[in-house]
Amino acid sequence: MEVTNHAGSWNNAILEVRKLPITSLVRALFGKLVDYFDARRVEITTQSLNGQVFTKFANMKLKRAISRASGHHVKLFDRDTWLFQVTTTKDGLKGGNNHTIRIHEQTCTCGKWQNYRISCSHVITCYAYVKMSHDTLVGDRYKLEIISKIYNSVFEPIPHKGDPRWPTEINFPKI
Template sequence: MQRAGNIVVNRFDRRNEVFEVHEIPSEKVLVVDLARRRCDCGHFQVEQLPCRNVITCCANQRLDWQIYVNDVYKMSEIQKVYREKFVPLGDTETWPDYTGVTLVANLALRRKSKGCPKSTCYLNEMDSQEIRGPRVCRLCRNQGHSRSRCPQRAGPSGVDCSGAS
């Protein structure tokens, strides 16, 4: 309702409940049809709740905007869900055995939830390990590991290069 303050109703046909609104900051001109429950912004049709343009038109014509709220959002409809009785499921060991189809999940279709996404770049000859040669540590100049994995690196599990342990 606060954002509806930046909207002005330019023209209207009260008999047919059609309005033209002008949004001030964006300079958009939209048509609101209350009889058909449509607005050019699209929110009124999709959410079935009054958008800010509908609220502005209702305020301009002194109409109750709550009559344009779909019944599924009303408390009386929500309370109907809880009228039904809930039957407790009981212990799983007392359930009858299942005799239906057994589904097997295809693990290849599962989304990866952790870690970095798989690289999709194509390697060329510059990226090839054989052309560049083996990896050489910049700390100890030995092959087969990098500086971050160097056994001579100072730290809780490594040995200090200065000879102190």
């Protein structure tokens, strides 16, 4: 969802410039990219300074899963391979479902753990049972420390023609 939102905001950002002549279009897109990277750096730094370790999306998913996990029942089937069954609490027509969790294979039959790389409520229940932190199961793509490296690159302003840094010869392939 987070990636989709960023892609969406990027698409909106380029809507206004896409009808420009090519040179102006490239300059405008470059400016948008510089702004985008700066905004992401500020956002990640602010979240990190506030003590956050994971992205907002991951925090929201984990919070929801932790809340659901409190109503689950867990049974350990094999301590060596950490094979569990978790039964969700019956609530009217909902709940009462059984899920098989294989910690060593990093799978849960609900499929969310494999797809999102964020612990589902069933996995959180298992980790609570063995008194371990499920934070270690969150994928790198949601870790602010990892993501910050993507946006750490700083762009250089485009030099004015005649600037000594302007390349005198560019060896583009010729057709």
